[in-house]
Structures are given as structure tokens and as C-alpha cells.
Amino acid sequence: MMKNNVSRRSFLKAGSLAGLWGIWGANKLYSSPDSSADEPDLLRNSQINFGKSRRVPYRPVKPVFPAPDGYVTLLADLHMHTVFSDGLVWPTMRVSEAHREGLDVIAITDHIEYTPYTKDVPFNLSRSYELAAPAADRSKILLIPGLEITRGRQNQTGDQAIKHINCLFLKDFNALNVPVMKEAVYAAAEQGAFIFWNHPSWAQVDNKCVWYPEMDEFIKAGVLKGFEVVNGTLYEPDVIEWSQRHKTAMLGCTDAHELIGYSYNFMEGEHRPMTLIFAKERTLSGIRDALENKRTAVYAIVKRDGFWLDMLIGNEEWLKVIFNAGVRFKSIIEKPSDGVETELEIENTLPLDVLLKAINRDKPDMAVVQEKIVVPARSKVKIRASARGLNSKIVFQIVNFQISKTRFLETEFIL
Ligand SMILES: [Zn+2]
Numbered sequence: 001m002m003k004n005n006v007s008r009r010s011f012l013k014a015g016s017l018a019g020l021w022g023i024w025g026a027n028k029l030y031s032s033p034d035s036s037a038d039e040p041d042l043l044r045n046s047q048i049n050f051g052k053s054r055r056v057p058y059r060p061v062k063p064v065f066p067a068p069d070g071y072v073t074l075l076a077d078l079h080m081h082t083v084f085s086d087g088l089v090w091p092t093m094r095v096s097e098a099h100r101e102g103l104d105v106i107a108i109t110d111h112i113e114y115t116p117y118t119k120d121v122p123f124n125l126s127r128s129y130e131l132a133a134p135a136a137d138r139s140k141i142l143l144i145p146g147l148e149i150t151r152g153r154q155n156q157t158g159d160q161a162i163k164h165i166n167c168l169f170l171k172d173f174n175a176l177n178v179p180v181m182k183e184a185v186y187a188a189a190e191q192g193a194f195i196f197w198n199h200p201s202w203a204q205v206d207n208k209c210v211w212y213p214e215m216d217e218f219i220k221a222g223v224l225k226g227f228e229v230v231n232g233t234l235y236e237p238d239v240i241e242w243s244q245r246h247k248t249a250m251l252g253c254t255d256a257h258e259l260i261g262y263s264y265n266f267m268e269g270e271h272r273p274m275t276l277i278f279a280k281e282r283t284l285s286g287i288r289d290a291l292e293n294k295r296t297a298v299y300a301i302v303k304r305d306g307f308w309l310d311m312l313i314g315n316e317e318w319l320k321v322i323f324n325a326g327v328r329f330k331s332i333i334e335k336p337s338d339g340v341e342t343e344l345e346i347e348n349t350l351p352l353d354v355l356l357k358a359i360n361r362d363k364p365d366m367a368v369v370q371e372k373i374v375v376p377a378r379s380k381v382k383i384r385a386s387a388r389g390l391n392s393k394i395v396f397q398i399v400n401f402q403i404s405k406t407r408f409l410e411t412e413f414i415l
Pocket residue numbers: 148164198199
């Protein structure tokens with residue numbers, strides 16, 4: 001066993017080409033005893049990137065977003081599972097994944113009422129947090145103690161359907177292990193937990209959100225302070241409206257049960273859904289303050305009108321700051337007079353593409369530009385624009401920056 005490990009390590013150290021050359025050499029005894037001058041080329045051209053990929057696992061690029069004045073922008077995933085409920089990974093793996101993807105903060109929120117592996121993993125509501133905490137400390141990841149209250153039955157008629165509620169910043173995990181759902185929620189609230197409603201459309205008829213009277217009560221009592229607008233790939237614009245109507249935080253979470261890398265293909269530019277948190281400081285109390293004050297936005301790949309789009313979803317106030325700090329417009333000719341054609345340079349420093357649609361193009365003071373423009377993440381494009389009158393402008397709708405159930409961010413540029 002030991003010997004195998006050593007030889008494997010030295011194989012990797014020697015590099016894949018040398019390693020493969022050894023294998024080829026052995027095969028040669030059975031095939032062609034004559035050595036050929038162009039074998040190294042053949043090997044080089046057909047080699048598999050094995051050794052390299054083993055030594056340096058593919059690391060996704062950390063998505064860096066600008067921060068509003070006075071805040072830091074933190075990347076969070078506040079809903080994940082481990083083997084201590086029905087997840088398939090050990091708690092420290094959640095920390096490793098988050099570290100690899102550049103997240104700042106995570107919450108492991110194992111189910112209280114659904115723990116299918118108790119034959120092998122002891123029932124212990126705080127254990128996943130306790131196991132992950134030292135690893136999070138080492139990786140400088142902020143770990144929030146949390147649980148998921150899991151009540152109701154899957155029922156296509158709606159009234160008895162599933163209600164799942166996440167509670168963060170818990171002090172006493174066991175206090176939530178009580179028979180009545182409301183009691184569990186209030187037990188969390190008494191500890192000052194930040195409480196949000198998970199995936200309101202999941203397991204509902206046609207994936208349409210259903211509002212429950214309990215939620216009115218929780219809102220009125222001031223204990224329900226957030227909604228999951230995105231859960232994995234589940235996205236329901238109604239929840240944006242609920243969140244805005246009730247003035248709660250919008251969240252985007254994975255609800256991961258398997259390895260993150262099984263669900264999101266980083267090499268293709270995919271990423272897990274995240275909550276952007278605009279915090280006064282990178283601490284747990286800074287995060288709590290931001291969540292309580294609804295300083296969040298959702299960064300997620302969601303399906304809209306049949307297309308998978310990389311989106312930012314949140315209140316206009318935050319999306320505007322991110323857009324203005326991350327995307328710059330520049331006309332090559334300054335103040336072109338009527339009829340003059342100029343080149344408009346659009347630079348996108350954000351980690352997601354921006355999809356621009358020129359609107360109000362018929363108005364007399366609007367410059368003439370093409371209607372649809374994609375500015376890929378971290379790059380620049382140039383388009384032609386013709387001035388119409390002095391100070392002619394262009395109004396763009398940013399199609400993948402959603403600011404309400406039906407509205408998208410708009411921006412104006414004067415040539
Ligand atoms: Zn759930």
C-alpha cells in the first residue's frame with residue numbers, strides 16, 4: 001500500500017510525458033521492437049493532461065463584484081446539507097468547496113426532521129457545524145451556524161404542501177427540535193436567528209409559489225426576514241415581488257446535497273447560485289447586519305423564457321451601484337454633432353456578461369445604435385453610434401439585471 005503511494009507520487013512528480021513514455025516503452029515489447037524517431041511527437045500530440053490536472057485541480061475564477069461605498073461585497077451560500085441530514089458529503093467538504101470557489105461565507109443548514117442516515121451517522125443537530133468550524137477558521141471562511149426546519153408533506157393540492165424554513169446564527173440547535181412548526185420558528189427567533197423561507201415554489205403545482213397564512217403571521221411578528229429567490233436552478237419571479245412587498249432580503253442558495261462540482265460545470269463558466277452580501281465589515285456580525293437590512297442581491301444562472309442566463313437579481317439600489325462601477329461607456333468622438341458617426345466603447349469588468357438592449361430608439365434625441373449588444377464578462381466591445389442632434393443619448397435596458405418581478409435595470413449614456 002505504502003509502496004504504491006510512493007510510486008504514484010513520483011510518477012506524478014516526473015510529469016505525465018515521462019510517465020506515459022514508461023508505459024509506452026512496456027507496450028513496445030509486445031508491438032514494435034524497433035524504435036521510431038517520431039514517437040515523441042506522437043506521444044506529445046496524443047497525451048492526456050493527466051499529471052497536470054491531478055496536481056492542480058481546476059479552480060474556478062472567483063467572481064469579484066464591486067462594492068457600494070462603505071461596504072464590502074461578500075459571496076455567500078447560506079443553504080447546504082451534509083451527511084448529518086440527507087446530504088452526501090462530510091461537513092468539511094462544504095468548506096473546501098467554498099474555499100476553492102472563492103466564497104466568503106457559508107451556512108450548513110441540515111434538516112432537523114429529515115435525517116435518513118442515523119444508522120451510520122449519529123443524530124446530532126450541531127455536529128455538522130462543529131466539524132466544519134475549525135476547517136472554516138483555517139480557510140478564513142465565515143461559517144454561520146444554521147438549521148432547516150422541514151415541515152409539511154408534498155401535496156399537489158397546495159394547502160398541506162412543503163414549508164421549509166432556514167434559521168441562521170443559532171445558539172441552541174436543539175431548541176428547534178419541537179413538534180409544532182410555529183414553535184420551532186419562534187424558538188429560533190428567540191435566539192435572534194435570521195429566518196428565511198426556502199424554495200417557496202418547490203413541489204408546488206406547476207412550480208408556482210403558494211403563499212401560506214403562517215407566513216403573514218411570521219412577517220407581522222417580524223421573524224421572517226428573507227426569501228430564497230433562487231434555490232439551485234429553481235427560480236420564481238413571484239418571490240422577488242414577495243420580497244419587495246414585505247421588505248425582506250433576497251437570497252440565492254444552492255441547497256446542495258451532492259458535491260457542488262457535480263451540479264455546476266466550472267470549466268464551462270458555470271457557478272453555484274450565490275447571495276451577494278453588502279456588509280460593513282467581513283465578520284459574522286457584519287453579515288447579520290447586512291441581512292437584517294436587506295443589503296443583498298442574487299447572482300445565479302437561471303432559466304428565463306427557455307434560456308439559461310447568468311443574472312443579477314435584487315433591488316435597483318444595489319444593482320445600479322454594481323453596474324455603474326463595473327461597466328464603463330466611452331464615445332471615441334466627444335460630443336459628436338448631429339449626424340456624426342462615432343464609436344462607442346463598452347467595457348465590462350464584471351464576472352458576468354451584460355446583455356444590453358437599446359430602448360426608446362424612436363425618440364428624437366436618441367442616437368442610432370444597434371438594438372442588442374452582449375458585452376462578455378471581463379472584456380470590451382466597440383459599436384457604432386450616430387448622433388442625432390446635440391447631446392443625443394442612448395438608453396439601455398440591462399436584460400440580465402432584474403430589479404423586480406417584471407422590470408430590468410436601465411442606464412443612460414449621453415454621447
Ligand atoms: Zn428544503
